[in-house]
Amino acid sequence: MNESRNLRVYLPPGYHEVVSYPVVYCQDGEEFFNFGRIATIANQLILDDLAEPFIVVGVEVDTSVRTEEYAPFGSRFEAYTRCFAEEIIPFIEQKYPVRQDPRQRVLAGDSLGGCVSLHLAMNYPEMFHRIISLSGAYYTDTQEIVAENDDLSWLDVYMIVGLQETHFESDLGVYNFVEINRSMKELLLDRGATVRYTEKDGKHIWGFWQKELPDALLYFLRA
Structure with missing residues (x-):
């Protein structure tokens, strides 16, 4: 992408370089840490022995070009997804003892962050099998691309959307x-994906998503 990109990394209590860890990669990394409080939530889940220790990597984004990077019709989408899979992942794996099994990597995103996470999994199925989708923005282009896939049986998606997001x-x-996420759920199920789908009272804001993060993380990382 011919630019630098900040990453925020959370290391669990008792972190040691000789131990390997599952890893959660977050789109909108700054917001996941600041508004989602994912480091605080992770710490509590691990200290309470609810989740096995895991690492969190937040990939920051310039909000002025966010749609261009996260939407499949965006001008920076191809460069961003390639950068994520071919540069950011190897960089993290060189510096931290994260597990390289696709079932031990979780992609997390809100809104368009959920969308780009799904595209990353479809573009790199050998790397990503698990997705946390918080009110995913699955517009027509994404639904058409998913519909073209015959077999997504390897994919496991945790989806939640707020009932006040109509x-x-x-x-x-x-x-x-709500309708967008219902449609995506059906598309994924029809192609064999595993989907944990929930609708709850909530708006398209971090005040809703932050409350849902513990259950989302435990879905994949429960001890």
């Missing part, structure tokens, strides 16, 4: 995220 104004227009 009229959300995004930079691309006004969308019913």
